[in-house]
Amino acid sequence: MEKSQDMKTITVKTPGQEPYDICLKHSFSDLACELKKLGCEGRRICIVTDSTVAPLYLAEVKEQVQLCCPAAETYIFEAGEQSKTLATVQELYKVLIQAGFDRKDYLLALGGGVTGDLTGYAAATYLRGIRFIQIPTTLLAQIDSSIGGKTGVDFDQYKNMVGAFHQPALVYINLSVLKTLSDDQFASGMGELLKYGLSFDADFYEWAIEHMEGIEEREPSAMAYMVAKCCELKRYIVEKDPTEKGDRALLNFGHTIGHAIEKLKNFTLTHGACVALGTVAAAYISWQRGMLDEDEFYEIRDMNVGFGLPISFDSISAEDIIAVTKSDKKMDAGKIRFILLKKPGKAYIATDVTDQEMLEAVKMLKAD
Ligand SMILES: NC(=O)c1ccc[n+]([C@@H]2O[C@H](COP(=O)([O-])OP(=O)(O)OC[C@H]3O[C@@H](n4cnc5c(N)ncnc54)[C@H](O)[C@@H]3O)[C@@H](O)[C@H]2O)c1
Ligand SMILES: [Zn+2]
Numbered sequence: 595m596e597k598s599q600d601m602k603t604i605t606v607k608t609p610g611q612e613p614y615d616i617c618l619k620h621s622f623s624d625l626a627c628e629l630k631k632l633g634c635e636g637r638r639i640c641i642v643t644d645s646t647v648a649p650l651y652l653a654e655v656k657e658q659v660q661l662c663c664p665a666a667e668t669y670i671f672e673a674g675e676q677s678k679t680l681a682t683v684q685e686l687y688k689v690l691i692q693a694g695f696d697r698k699d700y701l702l703a704l705g706g707g708v709t710g711d712l713t714g715y716a717a718a719t720y721l722r723g724i725r726f727i728q729i730p731t732t733l734l735a736q737i738d739s740s741i742g743g744k745t746g747v748d749f750d751q752y753k754n755m756v757g758a759f760h761q762p763a764l765v766y767i768n769l770s771v772l773k774t775l776s777d778d779q780f781a782s783g784m785g786e787l788l789k790y791g792l793s794f795d796a797d798f799y800e801w802a803i804e805h806m807e808g809i810e811e812r813e814p815s816a817m818a819y820m821v822a823k824c825c826e827l828k829r830y831i832v833e834k835d836p837t838e839k840g841d842r843a844l845l846n847f848g849h850t851i852g853h854a855i856e857k858l859k860n861f862t863l864t865h866g867a868c869v870a871l872g873t874v875a876a877a878y879i880s881w882q883r884g885m886l887d888e889d890e891f892y893e894i895r896d897m898n899v900g901f902g903l904p905i906s907f908d909s910i911s912a913e914d915i916i917a918v919t920k921s922d923k924k925m926d927a928g929k930i931r932f933i934l935l936k937k938p939g940k941a942y943i944a945t946d947v948t949d950q951e952m953l954e955a956v957k958m959l960k961a962d
Contacts, residue, residue, distance in 0.1 A: 602822050606741065606829045608761060608836040616741060616765040616825050618818065622654050625766055626661035629727075632764055638665045638695055639727075642686060642713040643704040644673035647731055650774055655704050655729065663700075667693050671712075675861045678708045678747050680756065686716045697721045700763070706732035706779075707739035707865070711754070714745030718760030725763040731771045733783020734866055737790070737824035738845075740765050742832040752921070753853055759837055767825075769817045778864055780812070781902035785848075785866025787820060788897060789873060790827050793847040796939025798823055806900050844941045847933040848873035851956060854918035858910040870903035875955035879947060880935040882954070890938055906961035915956050916949055 601620075607613040617628055629635075639659050643652055648670045659666045669689045671677045690699075703713035703726060710728050717726035730740035746757020772780065784802075791799025801820075802809065808816035828845075835842035852872025856865060874895045881891040898905050919930060932947040 602818075604822070604825050604829055606761075607833055608743070611743075611761045611836070612763070614761060614763055614765065616767065616829070618767050618769065618822055618825070620768065620770050620814065620818075622651070622658050622766075622768050625655065625658035625729075628764060628766055629659065629662040632727075634700055635662050637663055638667065638693065638699040639663045639702050640667040640669055640686075640690060640693070640695065640700070641702045641704055642669045642671075642709060642716075644671055644677070644706075644709055646673040647705045647709070651704060651731065651771060655702075659702065665693075667695075673705075673708075675708055675748070675865075678712050680747055680749065682712055683716045683719075683747060686713075687720060690716075690720055695720070695724070697724055699724055701726040702729065703727070703740075704729045704731065705735070706730065707735045710735055710740050711745055711757075712747055714743070714760050714762070715747055715757055718745050718758035723760065726760070728762045728765040730765065730767060732775060732779055733772055733821075734779075734786050736767050736769075736772070736821050737783060738786045738828060740767075741825060741828045742842075743836070744838075751857065753857065765825075767821060769814060769821060772812055772817055777902060778867070782864035782866030784809070784901040785864075785868075785870035785873070785898075785903050787824060788901065788903075789845070789847050789869060790824050792873065792877075792894065792935060792938055793844050793933065793941035794827055794831075794939065795823075796937075798827075799938060803897060803900075810901070843931055843943055844933055846931075847935075847941050848876055850919050850930060850932050851875045851915060851952065854915045855907060855910070857918055858914055859907070863904070863907070867904050870898045871905070871907060871959055874898065874905060875952070875959060876932070876934055878955040878958055879932075879951050882951065883934070885934065885936050886938070894938070906959050908960065908962040912953055912956040912960060916952050919952065 602618045604616040671682050701717045703710045728740035730736045743759045743761035745760050746754045749755035848869040852868040856868035877894040880886045929945045932944050934944045
């Protein structure tokens with residue numbers, strides 16, 4: 595495949611923060627070397643991972659870490675969103691205190707977005723902040739959650755309610771781990787990837803459509819190109835707006851309705867599947883407002899099917915979804931900041947989306 599962006603390093607520079615590298619690799623074999631470059635030698639590192647990722651990759655990562663930092667601890671929690679809580683973070687604090695971690699030591703998140711978010715939050719708060727390293731292992735985490743320093747946990751069923759901005763010291767991406775992801779988890783990452791294309795880069799969206807087969811087969815060259823592309827897009831956005839005062843909110847395309855469905859479905863659907871449904875709803879409103887034409891709307895909707903993502907849901911009411919969107923964080927003085935499309939590849943923040951528009955869009959997604 596053309597445009598292979600293998601073995602790339604992308605440096606993220608956010609104002610007032612130390613720059614950090616996103617290293618794209620095909621294995622873990624350069625990890626010890628990258629850790630040495632960071633100056634980790636002789637420091638303690640606690641590898642935080644979940645019960646699914648640990649049997650797959652912990653031994654290999656620990657071996658690399660110990661080449662640089664022999665005093666490596668591990669903390670393993672039960673895989674899944676239900677672990678993204680203050681209780682898990684507290685357990686991790688206990689491990690760190692018992693092992694005597696000080697302000698110069700490191701946490702290392704090995705896993706998906708749940709691992710990255712909760713490890714990052716622990717790193718942001720332990721001793722008022724220690725450094726942390728991201729080794730994202732889901733497609734979603736590699737293209738989105740590991741970059742940009744948003745960390746946090748859920749609280750009382752409210753997603754990401756407690757959190758902090760805390761930038762990683764390094765993001766080490768081993769593309770080969772995408773091979774062991776379940777089809778649902780891979781599709782979930784594609785939900786976020788299509789979001790990038792639709793909101794920021796129409797050419798990239800077209801590339802994804804043209805390379806659907808290679809993507810579905812998880813061809814290394816396709817993975818290298820698309821993960822690098824998303825990392826570059828995310829780098830560009832977080833450098834411009836590190837604390838989400840402006841354009842970074844455009845990354846929430848599909849998330850207002852997506853988060854509401856995710857919550858009402860009790861997290862039984864993946865995050866990216868919910869975002870994909872929210873994307874179709876937002877595209878529908880954009881079509882109804884005359885900014886997309888009918889063909890563009892149906893292409894956006896049907897692309898979900900091509901990438902194993904849903905275009906409908908059942909069991910929950912449209913009215914409940916609208917009610918839940920009101921408790922979402924994406925509010926501005928009581929108004930929802932809803933992301934719509936001016937055209938494919940160009941998103942904007944709308945504060946005038948009515949309940950009626952949302953209701954119609956959500957009803958269009960209902961399968962029952
Ligand atoms: N911080 C941010 O900017 C940001 C952005 C987007 C999403 N998020 C958060 O990310 C979370 C979702 O992340 P996720 O989808 O990665 O979920 P996740 O971390 O729960 O991972 C999904 C599942 O895949 C398994 N897994 C991980 N890597 C694997 C691999 N290589 N092979 C096989 N199985 C593997 C995990 O054990 C888990 O069961 C949500 O909590 C969401 O709020 C954060
Ligand atoms: Zn998301």
